[in-house]
Amino acid sequence: MATEYGQEHGRGHGHPAGSGFPAYEGAGRSGLPAVLRAPFEVRSRREFGYVLLSLPVAIVLFTWTVTMVALGAGLLVTFLGVPVLAVALAGCRGFGALERSRARALLGVAVAAPEPLRTAKPGVFAWMGAVLKSGASWRSLLYALLQFPWSVFSFVVAVNFWVYGWALLTYPLWFWVFPMYAGQGGLQLYGDAHHSVYLDNPFEITMTSLVGLLFTLVTPWVVRGLTAVDGLMVRGLLGPSRLSARVVELEEDRGMVVDTAAADLRRIERDLHDGAQARLVALAMDLGLAKEKLREDPRAAARMVEDAHGEVKTALQELRDLARGIHPAVLTDRGLDAALSSVASRCTVPVRVEVDLPARPVPAIEGIAYFTVSELLQNVSKHSRARSASVDVWRSADRLMIQVMDDGVGGADATRGSGLGGLAGRLGAVDGVLVVDSPAGGPTRVIAELPWRA
Incomplete structure (x- = not known):
């Protein structure tokens, strides 16, 4: 996910008027109170x-x-x-x-x-x-x-x-x-x-x-x-009716979940094919060549085995990164506090993390919260040009609240087909909400709400 933070995205950030009526043409120029303008509007x-x-x-x-x-x-x-x-x-x-x-x-x-x-x-x-x-x-x-x-x-x-x-x-x-x-x-x-x-x-x-x-x-x-x-x-x-509207909403959310799952599977397949699988194929070929040279040139075979050992380490690291992208072990073992601290340590700017939860939510909600913060911090690293950021997680009634702030250039907009829009859709699939407040010049504040289920 990548959302460009820039001043060009800051324009048109205000909410559209919901009245559906054009403003009275002379309202701004005349300065008349609304009660005097109303008969002529x-x-x-x-x-x-x-x-x-x-x-x-x-x-x-x-x-x-x-x-x-x-x-x-x-x-x-x-x-x-x-x-x-x-x-x-x-x-x-x-x-x-x-x-x-x-x-x-x-x-x-x-x-x-x-x-x-x-x-x-x-x-x-x-x-x-x-x-x-x-x-x-x-x-x-x-x-x-x-x-x-x-x-x-x-x-x-x-x-x-x-x-x-x-x-x-x-x-x-x-x-x-x-x-x-x-x-x-x-x-x-x-x-x-x-x-x-x-x-x-x-x-x-x-x-x-x-x-x-x-x-x-x-x-x-x-x-x-x-x-x-x-x-x-x-x-x-x-x-x-509310019931039919809810059914339509759930059908759209189900489609979003299916599309997201399919996209994740394609990403995992691509990462395996282009990353660890390619390295393992090359490693098998190198070990085959080393086996052939073992009797003729033991030193060359030893160097090839040593290079293959390095490739094994690299492949293992790629597999660990891929597994972390699917579901990090630290999240399962130690919860959101430790997992978000690990994500924050990989951010390019200093990040303050504060998690205040009375208990751990269900794994599904916990995983969505983790990946939400992870993607938002990736945006901070890539596009915000910020000097610092903060992550706050707390529970409010029956909602899990997440707030990510940075002091960057601002201008993030979730309505322009960006990654923030996709993130909002994924949150909406579980009755979540994403609110972006990012005026041009900053700061940027993103609040995510998820249903609390323990």
């Missing part, structure tokens, strides 16, 4: 548009769902009820795809599609069974039933806030129509048989406009709160 217009569209979409979806489900339930006494219910659920799934797209485009809420339908064999009956057994289908139906009343409520609240806000804010521009067309002094607040109250003097007109301004400033935040509930409904009912 693109995000606010999109959210208001989402609320306006929700009502007609909800009416169509609710009508489809109630009609088809009622029809299907009524026909269950015959076989026709089953396909009708299947078509109803399939239609809800289709509307769910539309709602995910709408939420992504207008709210910036990116929700993955639920698990696809899985049929054991092709055919209409297999498809109907898959639709009826799919949890995503029934969650889409529940979304159709819940979204309708919520959309009505959101539409009424958002439209009233918006209309009343702008109507009152612009009241000084249109209050003059009352004496001209209605013969009154302004907008009537109260009236009975004895007296009436109109907004017709400058103070009342100004206060009306200020109330409208308050409504106008509050409306985007009210709409944002309403659409936040919509986002929760889309995520919770139209996305993949």
Whole structure:
């Protein structure tokens, strides 16, 4: 594993914004507070548009769902009820795809599609069974039933806030129509048989406009709160379930484990073929030549045997290094503290090692922790240009925590297809996490979390 540490890797290290909306164009230049910018932001217009569209979409979806489900339930006494219910659920799934797209485009809420339908064999009956057994289908139906009343409520609240806000804010521009067309002094607040109250003097007109301004400033935040509930409904009912997401994650992790194991086997085969095996073949040939020269030239044979003895030592050292790369004996015998100290002694910079564990974790987790630190220290040696480094290992609740720090040039990035990305994938295969904090200029801090199993 090799990850280059350099300033070119430091660019773009920040996390992307998750809102999904472009920033208000004048925000940086105007310096206005968010409460004053909100009514004019693109995000606010999109959210208001989402609320306006929700009502007609909800009416169509609710009508489809109630009609088809009622029809299907009524026909269950015959076989026709089953396909009708299947078509109803399939239609809800289709509307769910539309709602995910709408939420992504207008709210910036990116929700993955639920698990696809899985049929054991092709055919209409297999498809109907898959639709009826799919949890995503029934969650889409529940979304159709819940979204309708919520959309009505959101539409009424958002439209009233918006209309009343702008109507009152612009009241000084249109209050003059009352004496001209209605013969009154302004907008009537109260009236009975004895007296009436109109907004017709400058103070009342100004206060009306200020109330409208308050409504106008509050409306985007009210709409944002309403659409936040919509986002929760889309995520919770139209996305993949936690169980299916976990299954997909485990399948990906299993593939990662298989690929890693295959890569390790290829590496071991290559190292044996190019290293110890080649030396042993050459050693066998040299010993054969020494055997032939033993009677003719004993001195030459002795020199060849001596050279062969050196080759044996070299081959043994290569085999020891290879065995250490598979699983070091010191880790098995003495645990992480001694094994990590041995790794640190081979680093090109001074490394402080501190291991504070109440007990030894299971061998699998202990091995992953060892190789994680080993690869991170290799990065420090090859790319960091650091003067010192440190390794800390401790337990926090049910997690094994590893922190590797160095004072090098920084710029390490796990998102650019580097070795750190591969290491993060291998940790993820056992529910581990790798976090890299490496600004340009340093220092670099890498934290790895592994599940604690003793």
